[in-house]
Amino acid sequence: MKIDRVELYELTLPLVEPFIISGGAMHQRQSLLVRLVSADGADGWGECPPFALPFYSEETLPGARELLERVLIPRIEGRAFETPAAVDAALTENVRGNPFARAALETAAWDLVAAEHRSSLVTLLGQALDVTPATAVACGVALGIPADRSINGLRLRVLDALDAGYRRVKIKIMPGWDVAPVQAVAATLAGTGISLTVDANGAYPWPDGLAQLRALDGAGLLYIEQPLAPDELVGHVALAHELATPICVDETLKHAGLARQLVELGGPRIWNIKVHRVGGLTEACRIWRIARAHDITLWAGTMPESGIGSQAPLAMAALPGFDLPSDLEPSTRWYGRNQDLIKLVMSTDGMMTVPRTNLARLVDPHRLQAATRRLR
Numbered sequence: 001m002k003i004d005r006v007e008l009y010e011l012t013l014p015l016v017e018p019f020i021i022s023g024g025a026m027h028q029r030q031s032l033l034v035r036l037v038s039a040d041g042a043d044g045w046g047e048c049p050p051f052a053l054p055f056y057s058e059e060t061l062p063g064a065r066e067l068l069e070r071v072l073i074p075r076i077e078g079r080a081f082e083t084p085a086a087v088d089a090a091l092t093e094n095v096r097g098n099p100f101a102r103a104a105l106e107t108a109a110w111d112l113v114a115a116e117h118r119s120s121l122v123t124l125l126g127q128a129l130d131v132t133p134a135t136a137v138a139c140g141v142a143l144g145i146p147a148d149r150s151i152n153g154l155r156l157r158v159l160d161a162l163d164a165g166y167r168r169v170k171i172k173i174m175p176g177w178d179v180a181p182v183q184a185v186a187a188t189l190a191g192t193g194i195s196l197t198v199d200a201n202g203a204y205p206w207p208d209g210l211a212q213l214r215a216l217d218g219a220g221l222l223y224i225e226q227p228l229a230p231d232e233l234v235g236h237v238a239l240a241h242e243l244a245t246p247i248c249v250d251e252t253l254k255h256a257g258l259a260r261q262l263v264e265l266g267g268p269r270i271w272n273i274k275v276h277r278v279g280g281l282t283e284a285c286r287i288w289r290i291a292r293a294h295d296i297t298l299w300a301g302t303m304p305e306s307g308i309g310s311q312a313p314l315a316m317a318a319l320p321g322f323d324l325p326s327d328l329e330p331s332t333r334w335y336g337r338n339q340d341l342i343k344l345v346m347s348t349d350g351m352m353t354v355p356r357t358n359l360a361r362l363v364d365p366h367r368l369q370a371a372t373r374r375l376r
């Protein structure tokens, strides 16, 4: 592919309500969008979705913009590449971390290949990994910490999620908001067949948080997601053996090197692969191969991105091994009706169809115009 031009956009989509996790709150989806344009007019879209403040990742949106404009875009603009993996190699050379900035361009390169071959992200992934992807993926709801800390309010949200058809319920937890909401939601879900998970976003200290986490061990949780700080490898490995409830890593799983270390250390065996958090689809495929070789259970997480950035995790979630419901949710849940740039729809049985086309054919040009400001 020859990348003639790289366009950069600032995206702002207000959320219908704030999304609160242990480290901070999100009031709007602010992202950067990139559009790679080839010599023959094909285009590939990507999204860079870190948060404005570093409560989830070290990388922030202002920092990602600076790196994209000053370092990463100039590396690929005007150049030809054989494969998206070659784009990934150009972006990672002498660049540590900064996966969200790299993923915007890397995922857009996959989409550009899809556009040039009248293909799709999911088809290209299936070909690259020699597997047959699913046609639709199961969706789970992620419920933030209620601003008013109302357990009854949370229960009502769970009932709404059951009505909507979601296949899994996840609630965000932190010290002081854990045992009581977990017990209430578990009771609400009893007999429905819908499993419950919790996500602490690294809020529990190690080893001092062990007793608090042990208090959740009898609640029948499908897994506990990211209980400890991202860099706490030893604690996560120990916790995977201390508790009966499986441990899932999210923020810890930064790249394939960490995936390999988790396997070698005998650590958590459920992995949340977030395409943007790991730097793009090439790195996500490397992690996928390690997971498949070691029988690790996978599912696809989101930031959540807009409908544009959601396409890469949606395609990834269709691969074999992604056996648990994803975090993908319909656009209306986050942004209300007719606001997203690509509309994500969930069926009443909690499934989302994986598009078999490139992104430019899906993007709503009017919504793009209304929700973005071109920077470059």
Ligand code: MG
Residues within 6 Å of the ligand: 199, 201, 225, 226, 250, 251, 272, 301
């Ligand atoms: Mg998480």
